[in-house]
Amino acid sequence: MLSIGEFANTTGISVKALRHYDETKALVPFEVDAATGYRRYSESQVRDGALLQTLRAAGVPLPAAAGALRDGDAADVLRRHRSEVLQKRDAEDTAMTAADAVLTAFARPAAVEERHLGATPFVARVIQLTADLDAAGVDGAGREGIAPTDEDAHRAFADLYQHCVEAGLEPGPAFWTSLREAPGSPARAPELQMLLCWPVARNPETGDASWDDERILADELPPRTELVAVWRADGADLPDGSVHPAVVALFDALAQRGVALQSQEVRQRVVGEGESDLAVEVAVTLP
Incomplete structure (x- = not known):
């Protein structure tokens, strides 16, 4: 079993984020000590923690990332997120080009x-x-x-x-x-x-x-x-x-x-x- 600090060091997720993930049910500790409230994680949860950290670092929203852990489709979730990001970038590029044309015209x-x-x-x-x-x-x-x-x-x-x-x-x-x-x-x-x-x-x-x-x-x-x-x-x-x-x-x-x-x-x-x-x-x- 790993304490919350050990799990944080292993997965790269901050202690603060782990507490938030617990509260939102995105990644729940294996057990919580009833007397002290200390959270402990099992070795088998390291993979989920690493996947969650990877998806969040790529900008995947927490609900979608948590769903990927639950459904076992992290690659599909990342692929869909990438498609959405690229579409947004295309829209932003178009808007930037339009804005540049307008500013040139105003000048x-x-x-x-x-x-x-x-x-x-x-x-x-x-x-x-x-x-x-x-x-x-x-x-x-x-x-x-x-x-x-x-x-x-x-x-x-x-x-x-x-x-x-x-x-x-x-x-x-x-x-x-x-x-x-x-x-x-x-x-x-x-x-x-x-x-x-x-x-x-x-x-x-x-x-x-x-x-x-x-x-x-x-x-x-x-x-x-x-x-x-x-x-x-x-x-x-x-x-x-x-x-x-x-x-x-x-x-x-x-x-x-x-x-x-x-x-x-x-x-x-x-x-x-x-x-x-x-x-x-x-x-x-x-x-």
Whole structure:
């Protein structure tokens, strides 16, 4: 029989860990003296102690390591743990690569300027979003409450453009998207809306039944001064879900000017002649 100190020296498990393993039933002493409480281990338990120490040193969680001793499948447990670790490392490597791309993009300067614009009539396809955009996910069916894929957004823009043309509204080329809090939503739990907007020469006539759709908004941006940030991709590929550098540059500029926005609606559009000349413009209306 081995005392707890002798067993610790033999297996490499600390006395403190052995007491914990006893309390959690991961590795129970062969006997415990009723009078003194001293723990004693049998020679046959050295193998289990060595296996437990080996699995724990490899990062195997204690419940899984204890189960391996009980079921006699230490090699399988280690193999499964290794697979999980490698998957996690792959995910971490991917996240590191994405973070590096984002930091590189943030370091690239964006042009910021003020623009004075007249009234801009527009029509928009309104898409309800969940308040937590990360939880919204992506749904190819374009269900309400789900952020649309790029393909879905392009299709919705095309359908809206065709509707505008057929109605004689003369849609312009500079379409944009924007995010805003839904009108009338509670401040503590605001609902979000994505607007897919086409500028038009005139809004639909009142009473035109073809526009009688709660998912369509006809409105007008009033004469305004916009603060606009323009960021050119120059071949950079931003990871999905990252905050766009143009948005960061825009809010940096707002902070530098000491501007407190009255409306949090941010408008974004893509400009350029081709893929090599693409730029993202992000704008807000200055108070």
